[in-house]
Amino acid sequence: xxxxxxxxxxxxxxxxxxxxxxxxxxxxxxxxxxxxxxxxxxxxxxxxxxxxxxxxxxxxxxxxxxxxxxxxxxxxxxxxxxxxxxxxxxxxxxxxxxxxxxxxxxxxxxxxxxxxxxxxxxxxxxxxxxxxxxxxxxxxxxxxxxxxxxxxxxxxxxxxxxxxxxxxxxxxxxxxxxxxxxxxxxxxxxxxxxxxxxxxxxxxxxxxxxxxxxxxxxxxxxxxxxxxxxxxxxxxxxxxxxxxxxxxxxxxxxxxxxxxxx
Amino acid sequence: xxxxxxxxxxxxxxxxxxxxxxxxxxxxxxxxxxxxxxxxxxxxxxxxxxxxxxxxxxxxxxxxxxxxxxxxxxxxxxxxxxxxxxxxxxxxxxxxxxxxxxxxxxxxxxxxxxxxxxxxxxxxxxxxxxxxxxxxxxxxxxxxxxxxxxxxxxxxxxxxxxxxxxxxxxxxxxxxxxxxxxxxxxxxxxxxxxxxxxxxxxxxxxxxxxxxxxxxxxxxxxxxxxxxxxxxxxxxxxxxxxxxxxxxxxxxxxxxxxxxxxxxxxxxxxxxxxxxxxxxxxxxxxxxxxxxxxxxxxxxxxxxxxxxxxxxxxxxxxxxxxxxxxxxxxxxxxxxxxxxx
Numbered sequence: 001x002x003x004x005x006x007x008x009x010x011x012x013x014x015x016x017x018x019x020x021x022x023x024x025x026x027x028x029x030x031x032x033x034x035x036x037x038x039x040x041x042x043x044x045x046x047x048x049x050x051x052x053x054x055x056x057x058x059x060x061x062x063x064x065x066x067x068x069x070x071x072x073x074x075x076x077x078x079x080x081x082x083x084x085x086x087x088x089x090x091x092x093x094x095x096x097x098x099x100x101x102x103x104x105x106x107x108x109x110x111x112x113x114x115x116x117x118x119x120x121x122x123x124x125x126x127x128x129x130x131x132x133x134x135x136x137x138x139x140x141x142x143x144x145x146x147x148x149x150x151x152x153x154x155x156x157x158x159x160x161x162x163x164x165x166x167x168x169x170x171x172x173x174x175x176x177x178x179x180x181x182x183x184x185x186x187x188x189x190x191x192x193x194x195x196x197x198x199x200x201x202x203x204x205x206x207x208x209x210x211x212x213x214x215x216x217x218x219x220x221x222x223x224x225x226x227x228x229x230x231x232x233x234x235x236x237x238x239x240x241x242x243x244x245x246x247x248x249x250x251x252x253x254x255x256x257x258x259x260x261x262x
Numbered sequence: 263x264x265x266x267x268x269x270x271x272x273x274x275x276x277x278x279x280x281x282x283x284x285x286x287x288x289x290x291x292x293x294x295x296x297x298x299x300x301x302x303x304x305x306x307x308x309x310x311x312x313x314x315x316x317x318x319x320x321x322x323x324x325x326x327x328x329x330x331x332x333x334x335x336x337x338x339x340x341x342x343x344x345x346x347x348x349x350x351x352x353x354x355x356x357x358x359x360x361x362x363x364x365x366x367x368x369x370x371x372x373x374x375x376x377x378x379x380x381x382x383x384x385x386x387x388x389x390x391x392x393x394x395x396x397x398x399x400x401x402x403x404x405x406x407x408x409x410x411x412x413x414x415x416x417x418x419x420x421x422x423x424x425x426x427x428x429x430x431x432x433x434x435x436x437x438x439x440x441x442x443x444x445x446x447x448x449x450x451x452x453x454x455x456x457x458x459x460x461x462x463x464x465x466x467x468x469x470x471x472x473x474x475x476x477x478x479x480x481x482x483x484x485x486x487x488x489x490x491x492x493x494x495x496x497x498x499x500x501x502x503x504x505x506x507x508x509x510x511x512x513x514x515x516x517x518x519x520x521x522x523x524x525x526x527x528x529x530x531x532x533x534x535x536x537x538x539x540x541x542x543x544x545x546x547x548x549x550x551x552x553x554x555x556x557x558x559x560x561x562x563x564x565x566x567x568x569x570x571x572x573x574x575x576x577x578x579x580x581x582x583x584x585x586x587x588x589x590x591x592x593x594x595x596x597x598x599x600x601x602x603x
Binding site for chain 1: 451454455458459460462463465466468469470472473474475476477478479480533582586587589590592593596597
């Protein structure tokens with residue numbers, strides 16, 4: 001793999017909560033422009049991996065390299081400034097704010113004007129505010145929420161709320177977008193729409209790392225898949241390889257003992 | 263319930279106000295400018311001035327509770343700090359009103375920043391209890407630090423503000439216009455603040471702290487900022503109030519004042535400016551209007567609050583706006599150009 005293309009390298013990260021090992025020696029890589037998925041049964045430690053990537057948890061062991069620089073000891077605010085932004089398993093929008101305001105909050109770290117210039121509505125303030133508003137509207141057009149920009153976030157249908165979360169993540173200027181179970185709670189039609197949407201993001205040059213349960217989504221849009229179970233990596237490869245992998249099938253269907261014992 | 267019917271009514275009211283904005287502004291401006299000359303009853307004007315002071319206090323607490331979502335039960339403490347600092351400076355050191363007021367605001371800012379520090383670790387109800395303690399501490403300090411504060415005797419003969427040698431009193435309507443001017447100034451400040459990235463960050467923190475952190479918002483710093491701004495505005499209101507009444511003692515700023523300010527914010531409509539004006543008018547005017555009912559008026563007063571919370575928990579004017587998001591002229595122009603192209 002060409003180092004230039006590598007956006008994210010995760011090297012054997014481990015996280016313990018007291019005596020419980022939530023994640024153990026998990027490694028993976030994401031290249032620019034890829035859609036990579038992490039799958040695994042409930043409680044496998046997928047969300048813990050995301051929380052380590054975004055600085056919510058600190059890793060006990062291992063390194064996380066983003067664009068070649070270590071970020072495993074950084075605070076969440078610093079990590080998002082470097083270009084990793086996420087969505088949440090149970091949607092976490094700002095419900096009592098409008099759609100466009102949600103995106104503008106995403107643009108917070110890209111907004112430079114000072115407190116005083118916003119109080120006196122200086123020229124610099126107005127110009128920058130106009131610029132980020134236009135950018136927010138452009139992002140809303142990209143994700144197909146332009147028509148709903150004035151609505152309050154809580155009034156959006158479920159699928160649109162997901163899209164808004166992604167739009168908000170894009171607004172941070174993220175190079176890598178982490179999606180935590182984006183298809184959770186969606187019916188088949190909504191999840192196939194979501195799939196199209198993620199494909200669209202990929203087409204626009206965004207890099208996506210996602211956790212997902214819905215196999216139909218994962219198999220169709222991932223460039224590569226990593227499988228973890230009980231906090232341990234058990235397989236990695238192309239979607240077709242993962243679909244045929246006996247250990248993965250065992251883990252998901254609860255077949256033989258091998259996977260668990262290992 | 264009849265959610266749709268309600269919404270329709272409100273939005274039609276809003277769009278009416280929107281369509282006739284200019285006319286309504288002119289009527290309101292004329293009304294506020296003429297008020298003291300039309301109603302000459304001094305008692306009435308004192309009540310109006312008191313309502314004005316409480317609007318300022320409400321606007322201050324609204325920044326913290328309405329926008330940032332941190333409930334304070336001790337804001338009378340900040341009012342007291344502003345009132346005492348300003349009054350003591352002018353009574354004991356002969357300092358003019360406006361520099362004294364600024365000193366009071368500065369003192370409140372420092373203490374507000376200190377009060378903001380617990381937000382590092384404490385949220386929700388626990389934070390409210392800390393603010394409750396803060397209000398009581400301020401009161402106790404004022405009572406017992408007798409060499410400076412005069413203790414329970416309070417501060418008497420607080421001078422009125424002067425502008426170029428002109429004394430602003432209730433009788434010559436100077437106080438009325440000073441308070442009105444301050445309300446306009448603070449309202450403009452709040453409006454500008456809420457339409458900037460700072461205001462959006464504060465509201466985002468109220469809505470979801472975790473998500474705000476993930477957007478790169480330094481949550482603690484913004485919470486402290488909210489405490490400071492809120493304390494400064496309340497201190498300004500306190501200094502004005504002390505000068506208006508002319509006498510303060512530690513009991514002027516007891517727990518009842520804290521709950522009254524909080525009630526104004528909640529009853530009027532948290533996180534709106536319009537709600538604060540209405541909340542202050544209702545909650546200050548009502549006890550005055552119902553003086554004839556004497557014994558029962560606080561029962562009624564309590565009943566209003568209970569009924570409001572049952573039927574309109576978002577406050578009298580606390581609805582979500584059904585008007586479109588306001589884009590600046592430049593943005594609209596660019597969008598139109600794009601649409602044409």
